[in-house]
Amino acid sequence: MFHESDVVLKANHIVKQFSAPGKKVLTACSDISLNVYKGKTLGIVGESGCGKSTLVRMLIQMDAPTSGEILCHGRDIVHLPEKEKRLNRQNMQMVFQDPLASFNPKMKIIDILTEPLMNFKRLKKSEKEKKAKELLGMVELSEDFLYRYPHSMSGGQRQRVGIARALSLEPEVLVCDEATSALDVSIQKTIIELLVKLQKEKDISIVFICHDIALIQAFAHQIAVMYLGHIVEVIPGEAVRTRAVHPYTQALLSSLFSIHMEQNCEIRSIEGEVPSPLDVLEGCPFQSRCSFCGSRCRTEKPKLREIRPGHQAACHRFG
Numbered sequence: 067m068f069h070e071s072d073v074v075l076k077a078n079h080i081v082k083q084f085s086a087p088g089k090k091v092l093t094a095c096s097d098i099s100l101n102v103y104k105g106k107t108l109g110i111v112g113e114s115g116c117g118k119s120t121l122v123r124m125l126i127q128m129d130a131p132t133s134g135e136i137l138c139h140g141r142d143i144v145h146l147p148e149k150e151k152r153l154n155r156q157n158m159q160m161v162f163q164d165p166l167a168s169f170n171p172k173m174k175i176i177d178i179l180t181e182p183l184m185n186f187k188r189l190k191k192s193e194k195e196k197k198a199k200e201l202l203g204m205v206e207l208s209e210d211f212l213y214r215y216p217h218s219m220s221g222g223q224r225q226r227v228g229i230a231r232a233l234s235l236e237p238e239v240l241v242c243d244e245a246t247s248a249l250d251v252s253i254q255k256t257i258i259e260l261l262v263k264l265q266k267e268k269d270i271s272i273v274f275i276c277h278d279i280a281l282i283q284a285f286a287h288q289i290a291v292m293y294l295g296h297i298v299e300v301i302p303g304e305a306v307r308t309r310a311v312h313p314y315t316q317a318l319l320s321s322l323f324s325i326h327m328e329q330n331c332e333i334r335s336i337e338g339e340v341p342s343p344l345d346v347l348e349g350c351p352f353q354s355r356c357s358f359c360g361s362r363c364r365t366e367k368p369k370l371r372e373i374r375p376g377h378q379a380a381c382h383r384f385g
């Protein structure tokens with residue numbers, strides 16, 4: 067299903083560290099390797115603070131890794147000259163959780179939609195209206211919104227504008243950072259259906275960051291599960307419910323609250339607190355919350371190993 071020749075973006079052993087008070091070092095991303103495939107969705111899931119945003123900021127060149135490489139079609143994009151980096155950014159666009167915060171409230175929708183194209187001098191002023199109408203049509207919004215302001219639209223409509231604006235530059239990779247988390251469940255569903263439709267039409271790769279494994283498994287082709295700066299499991303989306311093996315992925319699945327859940331079904335929470343990324347222990351990052359933790363887990367960090375095609379896990383119980 068996933069072929070090396072279809073890799074658009076590749077992270078190779080990337081690490082991101084920040085300096086913290088008391089001369090400490092905070093490792094937000096620890097030795098992460100993963101692939102983003104053409105026309106496919108990679109879901110990145112994990113609790114708050116596990117390093118999801120830090121990881122995608124590096125993937126889209128907003129931040130440089132402390133070490134490791136990021137390749138776009140095999141070419142190193144970390145060490146590009148600044149000018150080339152800027153041009154390359156057109157190819158990777160982002161949709162944020164709260165479009166109201168990322169849009170200029172004084173700008174009309176026509177200007178919000180066409181600003182990226184104007185900035186890169188890819189659109190003439192005289193063509194703005196035509197292009198903006200086309201972009202609104204692409205996200206199934208009426209042309210009536212053209213001269214309105216973002217605050218007069220609903221959250222779902224604004225998120226459609228955010229998607230249209232991000233896709234205006236025809237990127238190969240679209241990164242959605244909790245892009246549907248602030249929306250009602252029914253609106254969330256329509257936005258995801260729109261993303262899936264646009265992905266099929268345009269063959270774009272989507273990186274979808276989310277803390278909700280139930281949502282992401284419904285449409286992601288592969289899911290990377292993060293815990294404390296580590297990727298602990300990479301699994302095809304359709305297999306996550308039945309084949310996930312990592313105790314953390316299983317804990318996330320069992321703590322799901324689903325509206326389809328049967329009555330009397332037990333909701334289990336994950337025992338214990340996430341340790342601070344400043345005090346990372348030797349061995350497995352999940353050891354303090356894992357009911358299978360053995361002596362090897364306390365001393366040796368498990369490597370992410372393939373356990374079947376397209377499925378990798380970092381756990382001493384497997385591989």
Ligand SMILES: Nc1ncnc2c1ncn2[C@@H]1O[C@H](COP(=O)(O)OP(=O)(O)OP(=O)(O)O)[C@@H](O)[C@H]1O
Nearest residue numbers: 084085092094113114115116117118119120121343
């Ligand atoms: N610029 C920074 N300087 C210092 N520490 C940072 C910086 N950016 C992130 N961190 C730390 O790195 C860790 C990972 O943060 P990150 O925002 O990537 O997590 P996240 O999984 O995206 O969380 P959330 O879902 O809450 O956004 C956190 O401990 C955070 O405090």
